[in-house]
Amino acid sequence: MDPVTRMKHEVAKAAASRVQSGMVVGLGSGSTAALMIQYLGDRVRSGELTNIQAVPTSFQSSVLANEYGIPLTTLNEVDRIDIAIDGADEVDPQRNLIKGGGACHTREKLVDARAEQFIVVVDSSKLVEALGTTFLLPVEVLPEAYIQVGKALEKLGGQPTLRMAVKKAGPVVTDQGNLVLDVKFDRIDNPAELEKAINNIPGVLENGLFVGLTDLVLVGEVDGDRVSVREF
Numbered sequence: 001m002d003p004v005t006r007m008k009h010e011v012a013k014a015a016a017s018r019v020q021s022g023m024v025v026g027l028g029s030g031s032t033a034a035l036m037i038q039y040l041g042d043r044v045r046s047g048e049l050t051n052i053q054a055v056p057t058s059f060q061s062s063v064l065a066n067e068y069g070i071p072l073t074t075l076n077e078v079d080r081i082d083i084a085i086d087g088a089d090e091v092d093p094q095r096n097l098i099k100g101g102g103a104c105h106t107r108e109k110l111v112d113a114r115a116e117q118f119i120v121v122v123d124s125s126k127l128v129e130a131l132g133t134t135f136l137l138p139v140e141v142l143p144e145a146y147i148q149v150g151k152a153l154e155k156l157g158g159q160p161t162l163r164m165a166v167k168k169a170g171p172v173v174t175d176q177g178n179l180v181l182d183v184k185f186d187r188i189d190n191p192a193e194l195e196k197a198i199n200n201i202p203g204v205l206e207n208g209l210f211v212g213l214t215d216l217v218l219v220g221e222v223d224g225d226r227v228s229v230r231e232f
């Protein structure tokens with residue numbers, strides 16, 4: 001197994017072990033969250049974890065939850081989410097995030113923001129000094145508004161590109177039937193301000209800046225043959 005995959009496994013396992021019986025759990029999306037769902041499913045199947053309910057953040061996470069025997073519910077049916085566990089594309093020193101590498105950030109933000117405890121699981125390559133320095137900022141937009149929104153994003157100093165699909169002609173279409181603009185900002189010095197400014201553009205559903213939501217980051221680290229998990 002390559003070092004990045006080993007780090008992902010360790011943080012996924014560590015996060016899944018924090019879930020307790022009776023909890024309502026937000027299930028993140030992406031490759032690290034997928035491993036976490038697998039480890040959570042192992043605990044459910046073994047009988048160690050009982051009476052949990054999970055709120056998925058994407059089609060991907062609901063399919064995985066079904067596959068691993070984790071009971072699903074919806075945001076509208078629960079009165080609380082005890083814990084949400086999700087991956088990230090960038091994490092800054094204040095634990096603000098860029099998410100949306102899997103185009104799931106709209107539902108991820110709904111679930112992660114509502115959780116009593118939001119745990120982020122990443123390998124050490126995701127830690128950055130400032131957001132926007134290694135990853136483009138995803139913005140989900142209504143299809144009929146993508147040109148108009150793109151122009152508004154340029155006025156905010158960004159360079160938007162429509163995210164194109166792989167193994168399908170045309171653009172990526174989100175679980176909600178919308179499009180994604182990936183926006184280059186050289187460096188995002190005030191993520192709280194930019195998050196609000198982008199969400200104020202008509203036609204924008206949600207952007208991938210997650211500001212002030214994170215309670216704990218579990219970071220996978222590799223030192224030679226040894227893989228460890230650091231809390232941050």
Ligand code: 5RP
Pocket residue numbers: 028029030031032033086087088089098099100101102103104105108
């Ligand atoms: C999906 C996300 C993912 O959590 C993020 O892209 C990280 O994914 P991975 O764990 O595969 O690196 O935000 O929209």
